Amino acid sequence: MENYGIGLLGQVPVRESVTHTSEMVSELLFGEGFIIDDRYQHWLKVRTLFDNYSGWIDSRQVMLLENEPPVSNVFTGAHDAVIERSTDYARFRVGMGCPLPNYAETKFEINNITFHYDGRIQQGIRNAEGILDTAVLFINTPYLWGGKSSFGIDCSGFVQTVFRMNGFTLPRDASQQAVTGTAVNFISEAKPTDLFFFDNENGEITHAGIYLGDNRIIHSSGFVRISNVDGEGILRQDDKGYTHHLRVIKRVAL
Numbered sequence: 463m464e465n466y467g468i469g470l471l472g473q474v475p476v477r478e479s480v481t482h483t484s485e486m487v488s489e490l491l492f493g494e495g496f497i498i499d500d501r502y503q504h505w506l507k508v509r510t511l512f513d514n515y516s517g518w519i520d521s522r523q524v525m526l527l528e529n530e531p532p533v534s535n536v537f538t539g540a541h542d543a544v545i546e547r548s549t550d551y552a553r554f555r556v557g558m559g560c561p562l563p564n565y566a567e568t569k570f571e572i573n574n575i576t577f578h579y580d581g582r583i584q585q586g587i588r589n590a591e592g593i594l595d596t597a598v599l600f601i602n603t604p605y606l607w608g609g610k611s612s613f614g615i616d617c618s619g620f621v622q623t624v625f626r627m628n629g630f631t632l633p634r635d636a637s638q639q640a641v642t643g644t645a646v647n648f649i650s651e652a653k654p655t656d657l658f659f660f661d662n663e664n665g666e667i668t669h670a671g672i673y674l675g676d677n678r679i680i681h682s683s684g685f686v687r688i689s690n691v692d693g694e695g696i697l698r699q700d701d702k703g704y705t706h707h708l709r710v711i712k713r714v715a716l
Contacts, residue, residue: 464498465498466530467506468493468563469496469523470493470524471492471524472492473491474490474524476489476608478518488608488634489608489610493560493563495512496511496519497511506518511530511531512631513622513631513634515633533561534561534563536562537562538556538557539582540558541599543558543579545579546578549575556611557611557612558599558600559610559626562583584596586626593630593655594672596627596628597620598680600624600682600686604685605682618634618636618638620672620682621670621672625714625715628715636659637667639659639670640659640670640709643657643712644713645711649677649708652711655672655713655716656713656716657672658671658672658673658681658710660695660706667710669683669706671691674688683696689705691708694708
């Protein structure tokens with residue numbers, strides 16, 4: 463029995479339970495592998511190999527494998543990337559940040575099937591200097607709860623994808639990301655690429671963003687945008703209040 467699988471569509475919803483009306487908690491992108499923990503009818507409970515994130519997917523939307531698929535450090539670097547399958551010339555429109563397993567000279571192979579992609583790529587080598595360059599490429603990407611591609615992305619998905627494309631592994635959710643790295647005590651000590659985390663009235667971490675320096679943050683709120691931030695939180699555009707309350711600053715990349 464196949465115990466692994468891989469995403470071969472632009473995005474596959476990862477849901478909280480076994481129904482298409484269930485909350486989408488994340489996405490499985492093209493080229494992302496997973497291990498199967500449970501089965502129910504045509505649903506699979508999976509854990510993604512990259513970040514060990516768990517949820518349910520529709521088995522009809524993925525390819526099942528007997529062996530563990532590779533984790534790639536080469537990613538699509540364009541918003542409107544198109545991947546072609548050589549066997550039938552089927553074309554897949556995928557977003558930015560999709561891993562390309564075994565990629566070499568515009569081609570890569572998955573389960574003995576050859577795919578072709580000649581668009582912009584990004585090497586996921588450890589590169590703190592590239593984080594901000596990657597982040598701004600997502601500007602105006604619409605907010606999507608559970609999303610993590612340039613078709614739609616949530617705040618923690620944005621942070622995770624940007625850092626992943628530059629060689630850093632972070633957990634999926636903001637509350638998980640907030641316990642990584644080294645604490646920065648004051649905003650005056652913050653450096654570009656530091657992660658800012660924000661809490662709600664119950665003290666729960668619910669939002670994340672990447673510091674650009676000069677009291678500016680890039681984050682996904684409605685859409686990926688640049689906002690002003692200070693020691694209290696993210697300022698509204700009219701500077702008459704705050705949209706998010708700053709809880710902690712963490713340094714991961716430097």
